[in-house]
Amino acid sequence: MLPVVWLETALLDLTAITEYIAERNPAAATKLNYRLQEDAELLGELPAIFRRGPVPGTRQFVSHPNYILIYRVTTVAVEILNVVHSRQQYP
Incomplete structure (x- = not known):
């Protein structure tokens, strides 16, 4: 099993998403934040x-119908690069 590391870009994405949702529904924001982090941990087991993602060397995991974890696998870790909305143009 590989450790899962959140890069700063992904943490900023996660914060922005949860803060936006929390303005309307704090409970939903907390639940989504928990789910995204829990799902990210699964990537260490079966990365x-x-x-495969549209950017060479990346992969995508649809954690929630509306959110995708963009990550890459290295020899020492799974690195979460971004969290994007499923309707968002990426890259």
């Missing part, structure tokens, strides 16, 4: 089973 290669999810689809």
Whole structure:
């Protein structure tokens, strides 16, 4: 199992998403934050089973119908690069 590391860009994405949702529904924001972090931890167990991303060397995991974790696998860790909305143009 590889450790999962959140890069600063992904943490900023996560913060922005949860703060936006919290303005309207704090409980939903807390639940989504928890789910995204829990799902990210699963990537350390089976990092290669999810689809390849549009950027070479990346993969995508649909954690929630509306949110996708963008990550890469290195020899020492799974690095969460970004959290994007499913309707967001990426990259």
